[in-house]
Amino acid sequence: MQLKKPEQIGHPFSSETAPVESSIDIEHAARVLDGHSRLTPVHTSSYLNHVCDADVFLKCENFQRTGSFKFRGAFHALSRLPSNTCKNGVLTYSSGNHAQALSHAGAILGIPIIVVMPVDAPVIKKQATEEYGAEIIFYDKSETTREILAAEISTKRGLPVIPPYNHVDVIAGQGTVCKEFHTQIEELDYLLAPCGGGGLLSGCAIATKHVNPDCRVIGVEPAAADDATRSFHSGTIQTVHNPDTVADGARTPYLGHITFPIIRQYVDDMVTVSEASIISAMAIVWERLKIVIEPTGALALAALIEKKVAASGARVGVVVSGGNVDIRAVSSLFERLPNGDFSARSSQ
């Protein structure tokens, strides 16, 4: 397996080499999160089973605190920082779910959070992050990158950084999604999870193979942002730039130097799905299962509906990563759907 060095792929914060599994302590994360993260429900639907020709189980992290799985990794990573290192606060860069998750975790743990965010991030994201009490530092994307700016601020203000995915404690936290899932639903044949920077996928892959080595782990990306799929198959980290996908959580330009080797080792396959199938899968879940999931949260289900995974008759676990949407914005996506794609009734 060819693994590029971090420098080659632009990670300014780390010179670690690929970790051994033992540094991803999912058991520890589960203990830390006990009483803080929610045990999210698993939803099923006879309609979905029919459409997918499989027994489908949706692990609903849209019901997690702050509306996505990101709370798990953020809270775990933050709680592991030695208290003397974070007295001035902790820094991150994200305009999405990780920013909100870390901000909320900081509020709970009494640690100030500083978020580097592009000045043109959606107002709704800024508001949500501010509501959780974080300080936001805006930057102009045409002048610098978030990683470079964060590194500068980190040095200047003496702030440790918790990045969105390329961090062993973040990955361990995300892994608790599947540690929990396998206790709720046993003997899964497949585990499908979306992939952006790979924090969720790598944590879930380790947790799954630990519990059930025969369960096939499949990562899913938008075809328009297929860097991880190309990386997986080529053996070197590939990139995308400003991909045009509705799945904003999967716009991440590349896997991390920590997540990439884990995905190569523990994930069985990576597949991609079209924009139309992401929107259609999301609409089916909203209308039939009566739950709000975000486009990124629909990725794994889209792969199943699109028959990108040969799971006929199998027991398939699907990780729904989150449910944070501006419903006014997402609603306009549904207008793209052909009539009769799905209908207004329940799943039974």
Added chain:
Amino acid sequence: MQLKKPEQIGHPFSSETAPVESSIDIEHAARVLDGHSRLTPVHTSSYLNHVCDADVFLKCENFQRTGSFKFRGAFHALSRLPSNTCKNGVLTYSSGNHAQALSHAGAILGIPIIVVMPVDAPVIKKQATEEYGAEIIFYDKSETTREILAAEISTKRGLPVIPPYNHVDVIAGQGTVCKEFHTQIEELDYLLAPCGGGGLLSGCAIATKHVNPDCRVIGVEPAAADDATRSFHSGTIQTVHNPDTVADGARTPYLGHITFPIIRQYVDDMVTVSEASIISAMAIVWERLKIVIEPTGALALAALIEKKVAASGARVGVVVSGGNVDIRAVSSLFERLPNGDFSARSSQ
């Protein structure tokens, strides 16, 4: 209490007088529904508690089979019909949730269902009812009423009728919503439920007062379809005609001669809410609680948010009646909302 005779308010199917409570057998309904209806979850949200200045518990019948509480009453009423009376099928008139619920109950119990529906009912409602295997008889609203047509067909084909709400077994079935709710959440100070024809409200009121006589039961209607509120306060059944409200489940023109006296006896108050607050409450639940509810399902919560009920500091049970929506149609409603009314993050 003045109670008009059925003839005066146009109910062609019944000459019963107001029932005594004993004919509404919620205990029996609960036994019949055991293993058939879903024990629907109760959702909470610290954001909602903050907005409402109360401890708010949402009983989520959007997760019920067929997407609304209607399954309970339909299944119970259908299961109580003597088998020799329904060998040719059972008739109802509804273009909404009751039609789908009865059709699905019929499919489970092996009883053919015939639904009288206006020819201009939404395609999505026709499709959903047909998918459950019911026969649909269309009629032209300019030529006859659904009640008259159903009475004619009932006589001609020898079919018993299960109407949407004015039926003791339907009411008993709907009452199981609150029988269940009070076992999940104890010591509620208030119970709020939406009101269309009053089947849900009357069943829930009986169930609530049986368990907890001190719990105040409040019915909620759209201001644009306030017939039940006027009936409640005036003591005679009032009507509305083709009310212009997004809450399609509350467009029912009048209470039934069975539901009205129950509501007068067991309900403590009736309040109305604006269209804007229905849409806003629905949007908050979609975005913050990540669950899809229909406009009628948002009525009771809208009353709480609008402070139409003096429930500051109280424990308030809110019945969310259903989640059947055409998301493309409902999404356009959200465009009416002012910016900043709610934001894209989770409830904690």
